[in-house]
Amino acid sequence: MIRLVLLDIEGTTLPISFVRDVMFPYAAKALPALLQDHTNPTVVAARADIVMEHPGQDPLKVCQDWMKADVKAAPLKTLQGLTWRQGFEDGTLRADLYPDVPPALKAWSKGGLRLAVYSSGSIPSQKLLYGHTAQGDLTPLFEDFFDLSTGGKKDAESYEKITAAVGLPADEILFLSDIGAELDAARAAGMSVCQLVREQDGTVPHPGVAQAPDLTSVASQFGLPVA
Ligand SMILES: CSCCC(=O)C(=O)COP(=O)(O)O
Numbered sequence: 761m762i763r764l765v766l767l768d769i770e771g772t773t774l775p776i777s778f779v780r781d782v783m784f785p786y787a788a789k790a791l792p793a794l795l796q797d798h799t800n801p802t803v804v805a806a807r808a809d810i811v812m813e814h815p816g817q818d819p820l821k822v823c824q825d826w827m828k829a830d831v832k833a834a835p836l837k838t839l840q841g842l843t844w845r846q847g848f849e850d851g852t853l854r855a856d857l858y859p860d861v862p863p864a865l866k867a868w869s870k871g872g873l874r875l876a877v878y879s880s881g882s883i884p885s886q887k888l889l890y891g892h893t894a895q896g897d898l899t900p901l902f903e904d905f906f907d908l909s910t911g912g913k914k915d916a917e918s919y920e921k922i923t924a925a926v927g928l929p930a931d932e933i934l935f936l937s938d939i940g941a942e943l944d945a946a947r948a949a950g951m952s953v954c955q956l957v958r959e960q961d962g963t964v965p966h967p968g969v970a971q972a973p974d975l976t977s978v979a980s981q982f983g984l985p986v987a
């Protein structure tokens with residue numbers, strides 16, 4: 761029986777186009793100034809991590825290249841999160857989740873399911889995003905947020921750590937993601953998994969895992985409360 765649903769964000773609850781066409785350009789504009797900040801300890805630490813990984817290269821150029829290739833690098837995710845704060849707080853940014861997502865999350869939470877997030881986006885940016893959706897603040901629906909500080913999303917060990925953190929048998933946790941390698945890693949750790957195959961995102965179906973076009977279908981396949 762599923763007791764907790766662990767959700768990826770990009771490609772699962774949020775269209776990839778929103779990240780690529782709205783959030784990344786916003787961050788790209790703000791990054792040059794942010795990287796000039798030598799007093800904010802979070803910026804200083806992220807810049808040092810980039811320099812360590814890419815010695816002799818301009819950290820801004822490294823970030824720009826990472827964004828172009830959608831590389832899930834922890835220092836980039838931290839810096840992007842810092843830029844998005846202003847946009848979400850002043851109303852320039854508002855998360856337009858897939859329409860099936862808010863009603864499903866509310867029904868699942870109301871029905872007693874526990875909910876948590878596992879995304880490459882930093883925890884502060886996850887909270888900003890779910891705190892500023894077209895349907896209002898959805899953060900109270902989630903009991904926990906996990907990011908790359910737990911480990912990479914393609915490593916089974918990360919899912920073992922999450923399982924230990926939430927204190928449930930792994931197979932009572934349902935991990936939802938659009939990415940096959942993430943689902944394989946979660947399954948290797950014993951979790952139940954389902955791939956969101958979003959037509960709008962052009963998701964490539966991953967062989968050997970349950971698939972659903974939206975959260976309504978996830979609910980019917982796994983016997984979860986229905987919106
Ligand atoms: C607050 S998440 C913003 C989107 C993002 O930058 C990202 O990397 C999402 O990756 P995911 O692991 O959710 O596919």
Ligand SMILES: [Mg+2]
Nearest residue numbers: 768770771938
């Ligand atoms: Mg994703």
